[in-house]
Amino acid sequence: MSLKDVTSNLRAPIVTRVADAPTVRVHSVEWRKVMAGEPVEINPSVGHGYRVMSVDEWSARWKKNEAWPECLQCGSKNTKEHHFTQTWCRGKKKWESECLCLECHSFSFRSYCDPDFKTPEEYEKERWQNMVAAEGAKSLEVSS
Numbered sequence: 001m002s003l004k005d006v007t008s009n010l011r012a013p014i015v016t017r018v019a020d021a022p023t024v025r026v027h028s029v030e031w032r033k034v035m036a037g038e039p040v041e042i043n044p045s046v047g048h049g050y051r052v053m054s055v056d057e058w059s060a061r062w063k064k065n066e067a068w069p070e071c072l073q074c075g076s077k078n079t080k081e082h083h084f085t086q087t088w089c090r091g092k093k094k095w096e097s098e099c100l101c102l103e104c105h106s107f108s109f110r111s112y113c114d115p116d117f118k119t120p121e122e123y124e125k126e127r128w129q130n131m132v133a134a135e136g137a138k139s140l141e142v143s144s
């Protein structure tokens with residue numbers, strides 16, 4: 001999946017919102033601690049234990065989202081993405097992204113969903129319902 005796939009052929013508006021804390025729960029607990037100057041857990045890949053971290057240090061491993069670097073609050077491009085998920089199903093896509101602004105400490109959340117996007121589960125359910133409906137029609141033919 002390239003960045004171009006994610007950003008091109010958008011057929012619905014991108015939904016955006018700005019918050020002063022991450023919408024992603026795993027990070028919101030840590031964010032509160034960083035803001036309060038309380039120790040947060042050191043990433044297991046660089047060490048272990050807890051340490052008081054600055055915002056820069058806490059977000060050091062995150063990368064900028066090159067497609068949408070602007071902070072929705074202040075317009076700064078000094079942002080880092082800490083959350084990105086995408087789901088593709090039969091050529092239809094759905095994604096969400098959240099970036100932290102290092103200037104104003106706002107979180108910019110963006111999400112997108114194709115108008116006719118369905119999950120694999122929804123496709124499966126529909127297929128099954130159609131099958132049941134077809135079976136029902138068949139048995140009606142037989143009994144009449």
Ligand SMILES: [Zn+2]
Pocket residue numbers: 071072073074075076101102103104105106
């Ligand atoms: Zn900002």
